[in-house]
Amino acid sequence: MKRRARWAISAFTMLVPLFLAAMGAFASDHADPTNLTDPNANITDLFFFPKGDQYILIFNVRRALTASQPYDLAPYEYRVNFDLTTPTTFDSAEDRARYGGTITTPDRLHPDATITVRLNNDTTLKSITVNGLKNTEKIRTYTGVRDDPFIFPRFFKVNVIAMVMSLPKDAFPVGQHDFMLWGTASKDGAQLDHVGRSIRTQLPRFGIINTTPPGDQLKTLMENKESRDKLYNFFKGNREWYSKVVADLIQPTFQIRKYDLVPDVMIYTDRFPAVYPNGRLLTDDVVAQTCAFGDCLLQEISYIEGGWPRATTNDRPFLDDWPYLAEPWPERPEPAAPTRSILPYIIGIVLAFALVSWAIIELLRRLIIWLWLKARAKPQAA
Amino acid sequence: MRSLAFAAAVLLATARAQAHDFWIEPSTFHPAPGAMVSVGLRVGQNFIGDPVPRLSAFIAAFSVRQNDKDRDVVGSDHIDPAGFLPVDGNATATISYASTGAYIELPPGEFEDYLRVYGLDDVIASRAARGERNKLGRERFYRYAKALITGRDPSAGVTKPVGLAYEIVPNDDPTRRFAPFRGHVLYHGEPLANALVVALLHGRPSVNLETHSDPQGAITLPLPCPGIWLIKSVHMVRASFFASEDWDSFWASLTVEIPNQNPS
Numbered sequence: 001m002k003r004r005a006r007w008a009i010s011a012f013t014m015l016v017p018l019f020l021a022a023m024g025a026f027a028s029d030h031a032d033p034t035n036l037t038d039p040n041a042n043i044t045d046l047f048f049f050p051k052g053d054q055y056i057l058i059f060n061v062r063r064a065l066t067a068s069q070p071y072d073l074a075p076y077e078y079r080v081n082f083d084l085t086t087p088t089t090f091d092s093a094e095d096r097a098r099y100g101g102t103i104t105t106p107d108r109l110h111p112d113a114t115i116t117v118r119l120n121n122d123t124t125l126k127s128i129t130v131n132g133l134k135n136t137e138k139i140r141t142y143t144g145v146r147d148d149p150f151i152f153p154r155f156f157k158v159n160v161i162a163m164v165m166s167l168p169k170d171a172f173p174v175g176q177h178d179f180m181l182w183g184t185a186s187k188d189g190a191q192l193d194h195v196g197r198s199i200r201t202q203l204p205r206f207g208i209i210n211t212t213p214p215g216d217q218l219k220t221l222m223e224n225k226e227s228r229d230k231l232y233n234f235f236k237g238n239r240e241w242y243s244k245v246v247a248d249l250i251q252p253t254f255q256i257r258k259y260d261l262v263p264d265v266m267i268y269t270d271r272f273p274a275v276y277p278n279g280r281l282l283t284d285d286v287v288a289q290t291c292a293f294g295d296c297l298l299q300e301i302s303y304i305e306g307g308w309p310r311a312t313t314n315d316r317p318f319l320d321d322w323p324y325l326a327e328p329w330p331e332r333p334e335p336a337a338p339t340r341s342i343l344p345y346i347i348g349i350v351l352a353f354a355l356v357s358w359a360i361i362e363l364l365r366r367l368i369i370w371l372w373l374k375a376r377a378k379p380q381a382a
Numbered sequence: 383m384r385s386l387a388f389a390a391a392v393l394l395a396t397a398r399a400q401a402h403d404f405w406i407e408p409s410t411f412h413p414a415p416g417a418m419v420s421v422g423l424r425v426g427q428n429f430i431g432d433p434v435p436r437l438s439a440f441i442a443a444f445s446v447r448q449n450d451k452d453r454d455v456v457g458s459d460h461i462d463p464a465g466f467l468p469v470d471g472n473a474t475a476t477i478s479y480a481s482t483g484a485y486i487e488l489p490p491g492e493f494e495d496y497l498r499v500y501g502l503d504d505v506i507a508s509r510a511a512r513g514e515r516n517k518l519g520r521e522r523f524y525r526y527a528k529a530l531i532t533g534r535d536p537s538a539g540v541t542k543p544v545g546l547a548y549e550i551v552p553n554d555d556p557t558r559r560f561a562p563f564r565g566h567v568l569y570h571g572e573p574l575a576n577a578l579v580v581a582l583l584h585g586r587p588s589v590n591l592e593t594h595s596d597p598q599g600a601i602t603l604p605l606p607c608p609g610i611w612l613i614k615s616v617h618m619v620r621a622s623f624f625a626s627e628d629w630d631s632f633w634a635s636l637t638v639e640i641p642n643q644n645p646s
Contacts, residue, residue, distance in 0.1 A: 087414075107416030107468075218418060222468055226456040233438045233459045255458060261418045261466055 039063070040076050041185040041192035044160050045150060046266060048181060049274040049281050055167045056324060057115070058149075058282070059183050060160040065145065068331040070121040071161070075187050077118055078163060081111035082132070083180040083214075084173060088267060098259060098293045099197060100267030100277040101178070109180065109214040109263055113172075117163050119143055133171040140166040140322070147316045147326035149282050152298060153306030156315035157329050164323040179279075180265040182214055196264035197277055198286040199298055205254050206264065214263040225256035259294060282324060285312045402427055404434075404633055405612050406477055406529035409463070411557075411639035413531060415471030420463035421455055423479065423527070428587035429612045436464035442482045448475035448531075450539055455479075474530055474537035474557050478544045481525035485627055493519025500616040501578025501594075505629065508620070514628070521618075522627040524548075529637040532557040543568055548617050548632035550579065550601075556638050563603040563640070566595070569617055569632065573599025577615050584610035608642040 040062055047058035059080055062071070086108050088101045095102040103109065113132030120126045125143045130136040142164040148155045172179075185193040194201055194210045201210050208224050209217045232255050236247035268279035276284035288310075291299035302310055316326035402425050409420040424431030436457040444455045446467050455465035455477060469475055488496065494515065497506050509515055526546040536555035543551050553564040567577045575597045583589040586609075595601050605611060614635040621627045 104414040105416045106418070218416070218468060222418075222456065222466070225466065226454070229456050229458045236459050237438055251458075258420065258458070258461060258463065258466065 038187070038192055040072055040161075041187055043078075043183055043185050043193045043195040044148065044155075046080070046181070046183045046195045046198070046280065047149070047282060048179070048266060048268050048279045050169075050270065050279075051166070053169050055169060055172075057165040057167055057181075058325065059117075059163045059165075060146075060149070061163075061185060062161045063148065063158070064155060064334075065148075065159040065161065066329065066332045067334045069123065069145075071123065073119040073121050073123065073161065074126070077116060077186045078183070079114055079116045079186070080181060080183045082113040082172075083109050083265065084112040084132075084176055084178075086110065086180065088178045088180065088269070090269065090271065094259070094293075095262075096272075096278075098277065099262055100279070101269060103180070103263060103265070103267075106218045106263045107215055109265065115139075115165065117141075117143070119161070119163075123161055133167070135168050135171050138168045139171065142323035144323075145328045146323070147314070147328055149314055149318065149325055151285050151311060151314050152287055153302055153311060156311070159328045162323070162325050164325065166322070177270050179268045180214075181268070182265045194264065197266050198280055198284075199290045199295065200264045203295060203297060205256060205260070209264055214265050217263040218261060221256055221261055225261070228255050257294070282318045283313070288312065403429075403431070403612065403614055403635060404481075404525040404527055405429075405431065405614070405635040405637050406479055406527045407431070407637065408477065408529055408531060411530070411532055411610065413469045413471060415469070415534070417469060417471070419467055419469050419531060421457075421465040421467060421477055421529075422463040429582040429584050430587065433462035434464065435460050435462045440481050440484070442480040444479045445544075446475055446477045446531075447539055447544060448533070448537075449473060469531055469533070471533050473533040473535045474540050474555050475533060476537075476540050476544055477529045477531065478546060479525065479527045480546055483522040483524050483630070485520075485522050488519040488521070490516050490518060493521075497618070501592075502616065502618050504576075505618045517628075519629070520627045521629045521631055522621065522625070523631040523633060525633050525635075527633075527635045527637075530555075530557050530639075532639060532641070543571060545571075546634070548574075548615070548634040550613055550615060550634050550636045552636075552638075553600075556640055558641070560605075560608045560640055560642055563601075563605055563611070563613060565601055565613075565636075566599045567601060567615055567617075567634070568599060573597075574617060575599060577617055579603070579613060579615045581605060582612045582614070583607070584612070605640060608640045610637065610639045612637050 042063055043059070043061050044063045045058065045060040047056070049056055057080060059078060061078060087104045089104055090096055090101045092102045116129040118126040123144045125141060128141055130139065142162070144162060145159050146162040148158050148160045182194060182196040184191050191211050196214065200206055209220055212220045228250065232247050232250045235243045235250065238244070266279065267277065268274065272278050275281060276286050276289055280286065287298045287302055314326060318324055318326050404423070404425050407422040407424045409422070413419050423434035425434050426432055436459050438459050444465055445452050446455055448470060449472060455467050457463070457465035467477070494506055497503070524547060526548050528544065528546070528549070530540055536558050540552055540555050543549050547570055549568045551566050551568055553566070556563055563581065567574045567579060573595070575595055577595045579593050579595060579601045581591040581603045589606065591603050591605065593601050593603055603613065612635060614633070616631055616633050618629050618631040621630045
């Protein structure tokens with residue numbers, strides 16, 4: 001019994017993530033396959049907070065960077081979008097704690113203003129295009145390699161490619177209190193990555209909205225919720241314990257939760273102090289704060305990979321002044337990529353499965369022929 | 383073991399709830415266009431209810447009709463709210479829920495009390511005529527709940543049955559203006575005469591209106607004020623000869639927010 005149980009658990013823990021991998025084929029932000037397939041499109045952070053008569057916008061890409069220049073940045077377009085008009089309310093304590101506010105008409109999210117940045121391969125600014133904002137000549141920009149500001153052990157002692165902008169408050173419409181913003185990374189016109197509120201698309205269940213505009217994300221989330229709920233309800237509703245084990249594996253990692261049905265944008269309002277999730281400060285311990293309202297995956301990993309006590313501040317001090325991000329870590333070679341391939345294993349399993357299937361069918365075929373011949377032979381003998 | 387305990391708790395809750403009202407309570411009756419509405423199921427009395435988590439095994443149908451299109455209300459088992467739906471907000475939408483039947487037995491006295499409370503005097507008389515007054519009340523009950531979500535425009539769709547076995551159907555869209563509630567009670571699509579229909583006002587359990595349907599199944603409830611109203615009725619028929627129960631009961635409810643003035 002023990003052996004059977006162990007086998008079933010192993011099978012399910014292997015098969016279910018494989019089966020569901022398609023759902024999370026596109027993840028986002030620091031820990032995500034985009035990094036593995038297209039690391040320069042991989043967005044790592046979005047920060048937005050007020051500073052005097054300015055708003056500071058920090059948009060980082062290329063996680064775990066330690067290699068030296070040049071990089072392959074020229075083909076990529078990095079864009080920050082601002083929705084300044086879609087109504088937002090702040091009456092729901094739950095939404096404020098989790099998302100910074102409530103978007104009352106989520107299907108109408110749209111960019112009223114955009115800042116599009118292109119970088120040279122040495123991280124210098126190639127171009128910046130600002131649409132929908134005023135006084136753009138007063139926008140100050142920094143681009144370059146800086147320390148990764150994410151307070152998370154896996155990304156300590158590594159760098160990112162940073163785009164820091166200081167936007168004068170008068171660049172926005174007079175009396176602008178509420179902001180919704182999100183960042184995208186694109187190549188050849190195709191969007192590859194998205195970031196809104198921190199640690200949203202980084203979670204496996206949200207990979208599907210990585211290439212979806214915020215105005216369409218709710219529809220996408222609902223469609224996925226429907227299919228994943230059906231899968232969960234099916235496994236959970238069977239009497240066998242191993243079926244319930246599958247359901248319990250699906251629920252925490254892949255199922256769209258009741259509080260997930262919200263587009264992924266960062267909300268900032270000057271009606272309340274700027275602290276995550278009302279915008280995001282460099283010093284915000286977003287891992288702990290996100291865990292406090294329901295998503296603890298990164299909190300767990302920070303204990304698994306980090307020391308004791310858990311780090312709640314960055315591994316390098318942030319600067320009080322421009323460009324605010326900490327100094328970069330010294331360059332060093334990036335870890336060598338694995339050389340082993342999983343393909344021979346997959347081919348072997350497929351071949352073994354085909355061979356066993358063929359053997360069973362061949363045995364059945366021979367058995368049927370043998371029985372038929374035997375049945376035919378009997379009357380003749382009589 | 384924990385799953386067994388949970389299942390037992392659900393079954394017990396279901397059993398205890400058998401003589402209670404059942405209704406749909408959306409997170410809002412006035413969502414903005416494109417908003418997400420969570421759909422809670424409630425069981426209780428006097429329009430004060432406990433949440434009922436979704437349980438697929440007990441759901442025969444759970445859908446929403448908006449712009450003459452039907453779609454399922456999705457949700458995860460064992461979770462409250464039981465469902466979620468994006469509303470386009472163009473016109474009034476109708477959420478409907480139908481349960482699979484659940485069996486319950488009640489001691490004779492309790493059963494007759496409950497029949498009396500819900501105006502099922504014909505069943506009391508039938509039991510008496512059959513000499514069953516001292517017999518256990520063996521019943522299978524079915525829940526049929528509807529809720530109207532206010533949209534920008536009225537919807538003629540709310541005046542059409544959604545196909546529930548027992549259903550309260552408004553004569554016109556009641557989400558548009560404060561007026562007496564007029565509608566029909568339909569059993570398997572046909573008007574049902576002499577059904578007791580009760581209206582309860584959310585937050586004010588003392589406000590309680592009753593009426594009986596006329597021979598055409600028509601009802602009029604002169605609601606005294608705007609607000610969120612629960613309009614409900616129970617119908618009971620003799621079960622088929624081969625059934626394990628003696629009676630089948632059908633619980634219809636309609637929750638709707640009656641506005642003070644035209645919402646548009």
